[in-house]
Amino acid sequence: MSHPIAVSLTDDPASLPDFPQQRHCPYQPPPGYRELRRAEGPVVRARLYDGRPTWVVLGHTEARALLIDPRLSSDWSRPDFPSPSPRRKAIQKATILVGMDGEEHASYRRRLISSFSVRRTRELGEGIQRRSVELVDAILEQGPPADILSALALPLSSYTICGILGVPYEDHDYFEAQSAALVSPQVSEEQATGALMSLRDYLTSLVERKEKEKTPGDGLLDTLVSRDLAGGTISRDDVIRLGIILLMAGHETTASMITLSTFTLLQNPEQLAAFRADPAGGALAVEELLRYLSIGDVAMRIAAEDITVGGVTLRAGDSVMLSTAEINRDPAAFERPDELDLARGARHHLGFGFGVHQCIGQNLARAEMESALTTLFTRIPGLRLAVPPEQVEIKPAQSGVQGIYELPVAW
């Protein structure tokens, strides 16, 4: 039996490799992670941008064990909670739900569950399919070239968030424009902050409007207002913060998955041919793309107590980063892990996380990806990249959500 090694995270941080590291190819994990796993095992040490040492989890078994371990905390309100980048540090001020532990986390999550039920997802799915067709038709009408991120992925994901929250149809254009500004590479940090502030103001006035409505609609904000706010079990500010967190968690992620999936399929012509030949296999294909691309790389945690895992002991207060991209390529969990195999059918990937914080919007995200990709590739059979693949610019590793800035296509 191997004994845990008693290394301390404070040992010589200057000699540690950086975390996170940059992808060299938009759909492959950074090669340095593989080298680290081979050299040091499933749980290794690295250094964050601010010089702080961290544990990095690269093994699938170890990640699953840790993500259900209550000794590993997601409490973003702790001043010592680690962050992989300054941008994430800023976002971590919005602690509600994602940045909470235990009963506090569960109490907020329970309030959201009914809005993500199978029935609600199916209802929203019909609108998502219609919107995908409209967007792809608009691409066709405008003619080549087109950017998949701004012409399809971003508007579809903000349309879906509108549906989930219960944003009235006449406000969709405003909501879409502001939420696109949050993640667009063309806008400055200041403009992005401005867009977030105006979305917050918009959600505040929307909540006030919904408080006056006699018959509540079927959006999440309607439910929170009519059931929880009216019942005095939640504050108005909490309702708004939950709206913002859904926007932040569900918008860029899904848009990035649709864009990167399109790029990856165009770069894998045999798999694309199989996908085109059998659009009914769309659900399986989406699952494999989620595993293969793992854009939500990384999950951040802090050890609240000492935990022994993968042959090492994490000490209370240690930073823990889980690289889902490398975890989803662990050969102990997936055969031929580096091969994109759309028929694989492996659902035990961690593309949506695992444990109590596992993605609440995952079925909606699957519906969006499947609608967007099947509509795009069936309505535009001759779709191809409009630039050489090496000109497609990869977002920096520290972005949090991995992806590309734009995807110019022609046909």
Ligand code: HEM
């Ligand atoms: C393909 C797109 C998406 C990906 C890859 C993704 C990925 C993830 C991951 C990895 C987590 C776990 C984070 C952690 O453990 O720290 C998560 C949580 C979450 N996601 Fe998603 N997500 C996607 C789409 C969405 C959508 C569409 C929504 C909502 C409309 C959403 C809402 C959330 C929320 C609220 C949480 C936090 C849940 C909690 O803490 O209890 N996500 N997501």
